[in-house]
Amino acid sequence: MFLHDLNPTVKALTIIGLVFLLAFLFDPVTPLIYICGTMVVTFWFGTFKKKHYVYYFLPFLLFAFGMFWTTLVFTDKSTASEENLSLFGINFPAEDVWVATSLGLRVLAFATLSLLFLFTTNMVHFILSLIQQLKLPPKIAYGVLAGYRFLPMLKTEFQQVLAAHRIRGVNKPETWKEWIVQYQRMAIPLLAGAIRKAERTAVAMESKGFTGDRDRTFYRPMKIQRKDWIFPLMMFGMLGITIALSVYFGYFSFYGGEL
Amino acid sequence: MRNPILRTENLTVTYEEQQSPVLQDINILIEQGEAVLLLGPSGSGKSSLTHCLNGLFPRELDGSLTGNVYIDGQNTTDYQPGEIARKVGVVFQDPDTQFCMITVEDEIAFGLENLNIPHKAMVEKVDQALQWVGMTDHKLAKISDLSGGQKQKVALACILAMEPEVLILDEPTANLDPVATRDFIDLLKHLKQKLGFTLLVIEHKLEGWLTFLERVIVFSENGTINHDGPLHHHLQFHAAKLDTMGIRLPFATRTSLEEHRQPPHPLFVTDLPDPPSLQEETFLEKAKGDALVSMKHATWKSIIHDVDVTIHEGEWIAIAGENGSGKSSLSKILAGIQKPSSGTVFLKGRPLKKWAQQALRKEIGYVFQNPEHQFIADSVYDEVAFSLRHSGIAEEEQQTLVQETLAFCRLEGMEHQHPFLLSQGQKRRLSVATMIVDQQRLLFLDEPTFGQDERSTAELMALLEQKHDNGITIVMITHDMELVDRYADRVLVIKEGRLAFNDRPEKLWAHDNLASFHLELPPREQWKRTIKHKEQPYVST
Numbered sequence: 001m002f003l004h005d006l007n008p009t010v011k012a013l014t015i016i017g018l019v020f021l022l023a024f025l026f027d028p029v030t031p032l033i034y035i036c037g038t039m040v041v042t043f044w045f046g047t048f049k050k051k052h053y054v055y056y057f058l059p060f061l062l063f064a065f066g067m068f069w070t071t072l073v074f075t076d077k078s079t080a081s082e083e084n085l086s087l088f089g090i091n092f093p094a095e096d097v098w099v100a101t102s103l104g105l106r107v108l109a110f111a112t113l114s115l116l117f118l119f120t121t122n123m124v125h126f127i128l129s130l131i132q133q134l135k136l137p138p139k140i141a142y143g144v145l146a147g148y149r150f151l152p153m154l155k156t157e158f159q160q161v162l163a164a165h166r167i168r169g170v171n172k173p174e175t176w177k178e179w180i181v182q183y184q185r186m187a188i189p190l191l192a193g194a195i196r197k198a199e200r201t202a203v204a205m206e207s208k209g210f211t212g213d214r215d216r217t218f219y220r221p222m223k224i225q226r227k228d229w230i231f232p233l234m235m236f237g238m239l240g241i242t243i244a245l246s247v248y249f250g251y252f253s254f255y256g257g258e259l
Numbered sequence: 260m261r262n263p264i265l266r267t268e269n270l271t272v273t274y275e276e277q278q279s280p281v282l283q284d285i286n287i288l289i290e291q292g293e294a295v296l297l298l299g300p301s302g303s304g305k306s307s308l309t310h311c312l313n314g315l316f317p318r319e320l321d322g323s324l325t326g327n328v329y330i331d332g333q334n335t336t337d338y339q340p341g342e343i344a345r346k347v348g349v350v351f352q353d354p355d356t357q358f359c360m361i362t363v364e365d366e367i368a369f370g371l372e373n374l375n376i377p378h379k380a381m382v383e384k385v386d387q388a389l390q391w392v393g394m395t396d397h398k399l400a401k402i403s404d405l406s407g408g409q410k411q412k413v414a415l416a417c418i419l420a421m422e423p424e425v426l427i428l429d430e431p432t433a434n435l436d437p438v439a440t441r442d443f444i445d446l447l448k449h450l451k452q453k454l455g456f457t458l459l460v461i462e463h464k465l466e467g468w469l470t471f472l473e474r475v476i477v478f479s480e481n482g483t484i485n486h487d488g489p490l491h492h493h494l495q496f497h498a499a500k501l502d503t504m505g506i507r508l509p510f511a512t513r514t515s516l517e518e519h520r521q522p523p524h525p526l527f528v529t530d531l532p533d534p535p536s537l538q539e540e541t542f543l544e545k546a547k548g549d550a551l552v553s554m555k556h557a558t559w560k561s562i563i564h565d566v567d568v569t570i571h572e573g574e575w576i577a578i579a580g581e582n583g584s585g586k587s588s589l590s591k592i593l594a595g596i597q598k599p600s601s602g603t604v605f606l607k608g609r610p611l612k613k614w615a616q617q618a619l620r621k622e623i624g625y626v627f628q629n630p631e632h633q634f635i636a637d638s639v640y641d642e643v644a645f646s647l648r649h650s651g652i653a654e655e656e657q658q659t660l661v662q663e664t665l666a667f668c669r670l671e672g673m674e675h676q677h678p679f680l681l682s683q684g685q686k687r688r689l690s691v692a693t694m695i696v697d698q699q700r701l702l703f704l705d706e707p708t709f710g711q712d713e714r715s716t717a718e719l720m721a722l723l724e725q726k727h728d729n730g731i732t733i734v735m736i737t738h739d740m741e742l743v744d745r746y747a748d749r750v751l752v753i754k755e756g757r758l759a760f761n762d763r764p765e766k767l768w769a770h771d772n773l774a775s776f777h778l779e780l781p782p783r784e785q786w787k788r789t790i791k792h793k794e795q796p797y798v799s800t
Binding site: 161164203 | 359373421591625
C-alpha cells in the first residue's frame with residue numbers, strides 16, 4: 001500500500017512538521033476535522049489489523065479525556081461570557097469547555113498522526129532510512145537495531161527470573177518495601193545477562209567486519225522518489241483545507257499567548 | 260608445503276584484572292585447508308585465542324598482548340579495522356546473541372555491507388550463501404522464529420557469504436539437539452570439501468567431529484600449548500593424559516581407558532573389542548513407588564497438548580526431544596511453576612491448586628538452565644540459607660544444615676563468595692544446593708550439564724546419583740543420550756508438545772523412529788549394535 005511504501009524519513013519529518021503546526025491551533029473544530037481526515041488516510045492507504053488500531057487508540061482517548069477534564073476542572077473560571085454548559089451535572093463556563101475540548105482534541109490529533117506512522121512503518125526500514133537519508137551514525141543505528149532484537153529476549157528472561165525466584169520461596173511482594181527489594185534482586189541477574197548478551201553481540205558484529213564507518217553499501221537502499229513527496233503534499237494540503245474551512249465558518253483561532 | 264594462513268609468534272595475553280596470563284607463549288602455524296580441533300578444559304584460553312585471530316584483540320582488549328599474530332602473512336595490527344573479516348570468520352556458540360538484524364536475508368547482508376560489496380553482487384552472494392547451507396526457503400523468515408539448528412546454519416551462512424579463508428567455530432553445536440548437531444557437522448563437512456576453507460573448531464563433545472578434523476591443538480589450564488599434532492594419534496595414545504586434564508573423550512576411547520587397555524585406544528565404537536560381559540541385559544523391573552506427581556489432560560497455550568503422565572517416588576526420569584518441542588514447559592507445569600491452561604496436576608493425590616506455595620516448595624525443587632537466574636543473595640552461605648530463614652528451624656540447626664549441604668555440593672570454603680563470581684560448575688552446584696537444603700523429595704533439572712566441562716559434569720552427576728540413592732526423585736531435561744542411557748529409569752519424549760514416548764530407555768533405543776524425535780542412540784547402544792552386527796553371520800549360517 002501507498003503508506004507502507006513511502007520513504008520512512010519523509011513520512012516521519014512530515015508528521016513532525018504537522019504536529020508542530022497543530023500545536024499552534026487553538027480551536028476544537030480544526031483538529032477534529034483533521035483527526036477524521038488522518039484516520040481516513042490511515043485506513044484507506046494502510047493495511048494492518050484494524051482491531052490493533054483500536055487497542056492502541058484507546059489509551060490515547062483516555063489520556064485526551066483526562067487532559068480535557070483536568071483543564072476544565074483546574075483552570076480559573078472564565079468570566080468572559082455568561083453562557084454556561086452543564087456536564088455530568090456540573091456547570092462550566094462555555095468558553096472553558098471550548099478550550100478544554102481543543103486541548104483534548106489536540107492530543108488526539110497527535111495520537112492519530114503517530115499511529116499513522118507506527119502502523120505503516122517497518123522499524124528496520126525506518127532506521128535504515130535514517131542512516132541513509134539523515135546520516136545517522138551506523139554505530140548508533142545498528143546498536144538500536146540489535147537492542148530492538150533484544151526486547152523480546154529480555155521479556156522472556158524477566159519471566160524466567162521471576163519464576164526462578166518464586167521457586168526459591170520469594171513470595172509475591174505485598175508492601176512497597178518488599179516490592180522494591182524484589183526488583184533490586186531481579187535487577188542483578190537481568191543486568192548481568194543483558195551485559196553478557198550485549199557483549200557477545202558486539203563481538204559477533206565486529207567479527208563480521210562492522211566498524212561503525214559511515215562508508216558502507218546497503219542491501220536495502222532507501223531512496224527518496226518523486227512519489228514520496230505526495231504524502232507531505234497531501235497531509236499539509238489537508239491541513240490547509242481544514243484551516244480554510246474552519247476560518248470560513250468562523251471557528252478558527254490561533255495560539256495567542258493564552259494559558 | 261601449503262601456504263601458512265595463520266601464524267602466532269610467542270603470543271601472550273593477560274587480562275587486566277588477572278594475575279596470570281590466559282594465553283602463554285603460543286606458537287602455532289596453520290596451513291591453508293587444514294581442519295584443526297582446539298581442545299582444552301574451560302578457561303584454558305581457547306576463546307581468547309579466537310579473539311586474537313579475528314582481530315578483536317589487541318584493539319578491544321582490556322589487558323596486554325605481546326607477541327605477534329599473522330594472518331595470510333600480514334600482522335593483524337597492520338590490518339585496517341574490519342579488514343580481517345575478509346580473511347577470518349567466526350561462528351559463535353549462542354545462537355541468539357550473534358545476530359543484530361531481524362530477518363535472515365538482512366543478517367547475511369549485514370556482513371557484506373560492512374565489506375562494501377556493491378548491491379548487485381550482494382544480492383547474489385546472499386542467495387548463494389543461503390543455498391550453501393540449505394536455508395533458501397527461510398530467506399525472508401524472522402531469525403527469532405527459527406529453531407536453534409536453523410539459527411546456527413544462518414550464522415554459518417553469514418560468515419560463508421563473506422568468503423573468508425579461515426572459519427573458526429566456537430562450540431557451534433553446544434545448544435543443539437543430537438539430530439541438529441549431526442546435521443550441522445554433516446553440512447560443514449560437505450561445505451569444507453566444496454569450498455576448501457581452513458577450519459578451526461573449538462568443541463567439547465568430540466563424537467561427530469572425529470571423521471574430518473585432522474589435527475588437534477591441546478591447551479592446558481594455564482594457557483600454554485600442551486600438544487600439537489594429528490588428532491587421531493593423540494587420542495589413541497595420550498587419552499589418559501587428556502582425561503586427567505578434564506577433557507571429555509569419545510565414548511569408545513573412554514571405555515577402553517576405563518577397562519585399562521593399552522594404547523592405541525579406539526576412537527569409534529565400531530573399533531571397540533567385544534567385552535565378555537556385554538550380553539543381552541536382563542532388566543530387573545524396579546518396583547514403582549507411590550505416585551508422586553501426576554498430570555491429567557494438561558494443555559498449555561499451543562505448546563503442550565493434552566499430556567497425561569505420572570512420576571513415581573524414587574524414579575529417575577529424563578525428558579528429551581527436539582529443541583523447542585515443549586520440554587521446559589512441560590517440566591514447569593509438572594513442578595507447579597506454570598499453571599496449565601486446562602487439565603490438572605496432582606501432587607500426592609491433591610491438586611496443585613490446593614497446595615500453599617510454601618508447602619509446595621518444600622516438596623519440589625527446580626534447577627533452572629541458567630543458575631544465575633535463581634540467585635537472590637549476596638553470598639554463597641546466604642543463598643543456601645535463604646529458604647531456611649522462614650522455616651522456623653532453630654538458628655543453630657540452620658547453620659549445620661547449610662554447612663552440610665555446602666559440603667555435599669563441594670562448596671566448602673566458598674561461603675563468603677558472591678554467587679555470580681563462582682565458576683560455571685560451582686554455580687550449577689550452588690543452584691542444586693539451594694534446591695535440596697530444604698529436604699525436597701522431587702528435583703527437576705533443566706539441562707543440568709549445559710555449559711560445563713567434563714570434570715564439573717562428572718561431579719554434578721555423582722552428587723545427583725548420591726541424592727537419588729537416598730530416595731530423591733529426579734526429573735532431568737537433557738539432549739545428552741549418554742546421560743539418559745546411564746541414569747534414567749524412564750524417558751519421556753516430547754514431540755510438538757505431545758508425549759510421544761513414555762517408557763524405559765531400552766525401549767526407546769529399540770524404537771524405529773528415534774530420528775523423528777531428534778534423538779540418537781547413545782554410544783553404548785551403538786556399540787552393542789555393532790557387536791550384534793558382527794555376530795549376525797554366525798546366527799544366520
